[in-house]
Amino acid sequence: MTKTEKKRPGTLQQRLRALEGELDGIFAATVDGLIIADAHGIIRRFNPSAEKMFGYRADEVVGTKLNQLMTDRDRHQHDGYMQNYLKTGTAHIIGIGREVYGRRRDGTEFPLYLAVGELPEAGNERRFIGILRDISKEKAMESALRVSEQELRLMIESAPIGVVTLGADAGVHYVNAALLRMLGIMADDIKGGLFESWIIPEDREHFRQFCQKILMHRTVAEIDLHLRPPGGELLHVSLHGGLVDAPLRGPMITAHVINRTPQVLAEQEAGAHREALAQVDRLNTLGEMASGIAHEINQPLTAITAYAQAINRMMEQVPALPGEMREALEQMSTQAERAGEIIQRMRGYVRKRAIAYESTDLNECLRSIVKLAKSNVRENECHIHLELNSELPRVTVDGVQIQQVVMNLILNALDAMKVVEPEKRKIVVRTNRPAPDRVQVDVADRGPGLSSTVANVLFTPFVTTKAGGMGLGLPISLSIITAHGGKFWHASNPGGGMCFSFTLPVAMEAVDEAL
Amino acid sequence: MKPSEAAVYVVDDDTSVRQAVCMLLRSVGYRPIPCATAAELLDKLQPEVTGCIILDVRMPGMSGLQLQEHMNKHQLVLPIIFITGHGDVDMAVVAMKEGAFDFLQKPFKDQVLLDSLERALQKDQERRERLKGKFRLMEKLELLTARERNVLDGMVAGKANKVTALDLGVSERTVEAHRARVMEKMQARSLAELVQEMVLLND
Numbered sequence: 159m160t161k162t163e164k165k166r167p168g169t170l171q172q173r174l175r176a177l178e179g180e181l182d183g184i185f186a187a188t189v190d191g192l193i194i195a196d197a198h199g200i201i202r203r204f205n206p207s208a209e210k211m212f213g214y215r216a217d218e219v220v221g222t223k224l225n226q227l228m229t230d231r232d233r234h235q236h237d238g239y240m241q242n243y244l245k246t247g248t249a250h251i252i253g254i255g256r257e258v259y260g261r262r263r264d265g266t267e268f269p270l271y272l273a274v275g276e277l278p279e280a281g282n283e284r285r286f287i288g289i290l291r292d293i294s295k296e297k298a299m300e301s302a303l304r305v306s307e308q309e310l311r312l313m314i315e316s317a318p319i320g321v322v323t324l325g326a327d328a329g330v331h332y333v334n335a336a337l338l339r340m341l342g343i344m345a346d347d348i349k350g351g352l353f354e355s356w357i358i359p360e361d362r363e364h365f366r367q368f369c370q371k372i373l374m375h376r377t378v379a380e381i382d383l384h385l386r387p388p389g390g391e392l393l394h395v396s397l398h399g400g401l402v403d404a405p406l407r408g409p410m411i412t413a414h415v416i417n418r419t420p421q422v423l424a425e426q427e428a429g430a431h432r433e434a435l436a437q438v439d440r441l442n443t444l445g446e447m448a449s450g451i452a453h454e455i456n457q458p459l460t461a462i463t464a465y466a467q468a469i470n471r472m473m474e475q476v477p478a479l480p481g482e483m484r485e486a487l488e489q490m491s492t493q494a495e496r497a498g499e500i501i502q503r504m505r506g507y508v509r510k511r512a513i514a515y516e517s518t519d520l521n522e523c524l525r526s527i528v529k530l531a532k533s534n535v536r537e538n539e540c541h542i543h544l545e546l547n548s549e550l551p552r553v554t555v556d557g558v559q560i561q562q563v564v565m566n567l568i569l570n571a572l573d574a575m576k577v578v579e580p581e582k583r584k585i586v587v588r589t590n591r592p593a594p595d596r597v598q599v600d601v602a603d604r605g606p607g608l609s610s611t612v613a614n615v616l617f618t619p620f621v622t623t624k625a626g627g628m629g630l631g632l633p634i635s636l637s638i639i640t641a642h643g644g645k646f647w648h649a650s651n652p653g654g655g656m657c658f659s660f661t662l663p664v665a666m667e668a669v670d671e672a673l
Numbered sequence: 674m675k676p677s678e679a680a681v682y683v684v685d686d687d688t689s690v691r692q693a694v695c696m697l698l699r700s701v702g703y704r705p706i707p708c709a710t711a712a713e714l715l716d717k718l719q720p721e722v723t724g725c726i727i728l729d730v731r732m733p734g735m736s737g738l739q740l741q742e743h744m745n746k747h748q749l750v751l752p753i754i755f756i757t758g759h760g761d762v763d764m765a766v767v768a769m770k771e772g773a774f775d776f777l778q779k780p781f782k783d784q785v786l787l788d789s790l791e792r793a794l795q796k797d798q799e800r801r802e803r804l805k806g807k808f809r810l811m812e813k814l815e816l817l818t819a820r821e822r823n824v825l826d827g828m829v830a831g832k833a834n835k836v837t838a839l840d841l842g843v844s845e846r847t848v849e850a851h852r853a854r855v856m857e858k859m860q861a862r863s864l865a866e867l868v869q870e871m872v873l874l875n876d
Contacts, residue, residue: 464693
């Protein structure tokens, strides 16, 4: 610009005028608002940007007091600031700039960035220039950012799953409320703590590998861990972790922590339940097999013994019988008897298992076995429906044995309904009290029912319609119910299919109560 | 009683067992009646003949226990010896409670079955004789007049003639006359014998 000045010809006055014109141009064209005021706070000049900013025309405000552009908060202090500056020469704002609020003509307020400078004195008058930038947009963005950050933090903080952020050294940076609750600790407890210290020692190496994998390979990873927070119970959790490149802190691990303890405990319980049932099943099967075999073999043995003994007695009337022949006949019956005793001992051994009678809530017993049965059946494969009579008295039974009977009947019903379309498959497990002295359990299906041929041999051991079956399920069930003093029978289900039912006796005290 | 006179029923659905047991019984002089089912037994049953039923517990159709129940209900009284291949204690308890004579485990020693059978037949025989005695006594009682019956009741109760006379409002001599007729009609040789017979009646 200096070059152009030099080139420009003309008088000093002309040149001053030209300069003034340039300054006016700059004053008018500046995007920032420019306001020139005197030491009394009277506005001297007001550029178009300031006009736009405040909604005043220049001619409206020039000659009036500057503080009408200020908010009520600043207005009263402004004069004081000015006085102070003029007296001491120390300014709080000059040459620094600060964020203040402006007041538009319509009374609305807006944030602006204000820089104040003192112009060279013109005559005796001191003049100040204010350079103003409307920062509403920046402010709005900033506050929107803050809100979204807050929302994000709140979302994480109040998320229903646990969230933890770990530094590269696996030190705990952040734990959300859900995780604090899960661990049963306070926010203060986590400061400077190591996540590892909550993990049971056996799992720590595994956890370190998990962190390494995320940090080294910059990938996501999953891990199942057992946590034991200070003074808390053992927790089964799953961690899904990933890498976060935090701008200032460097790489961090953020992980979701899902508490699987209830499921794991439920699975363990179901597993133990299943195992107990399987054990009873094995023993019952063995018992029923021994019993079945004993019966089958005892029949011919009885015949052999009786025939041998009959011949023996007939021969007594023949005096000339060689002694050897007589001995052979005696041995024959002795050995057949011995075989019978062996079978007897074998069965006695298997049968030693006594029934563990206990006062039992039959409905509860059925609920738990049906739950177990459901866990083996997909929802769309079959509906198992409970219709339990809530007025049922307690019964004195071996709960596991009764559950085995019901499980048997449910599995049979499922097999029977294989030929039926899935949506029509339905099993109803029902309890009732048909008389004061007994309760009844029905297991009804919607299968094709039974032919009379099959129905006749239903309880005969080793007779089965199933490819892999042993033919012992129903004989065992019958044995169990009979041993409990109950009755076991089957009938056609009125709506199609079969209904197997059994009764169990009710303890005398309960009968007295009911009468 | 000779073994050949007793009606011994052998009820078992297993042919070989049925035949073998029958052969064993024949070898010692019985004349067993084989039955394959409970229904066949009910068909062949002669309740008036001294006898015994050797009965398998587990049979198709009516089981041994059901047959026992049926007989009890219809007052068909014959001793039952159960034989079973299922040495089931619970079942044995039920059977014995319902009045079974014995419960034998298959296979059994011949002597065990034969001893049990002999005792069962003896018991049935005794029962029948007791019953016969009872019938005879009841026949004799029917010969008495009402007044004689009153005097008999007094005698059985151990009352002196004087007391009975007072009870009935007759003379002691009249009671004595009635008493002589009672002894005659009841064919009793002594008061003690008469009282004993009357006690059996109420047994």
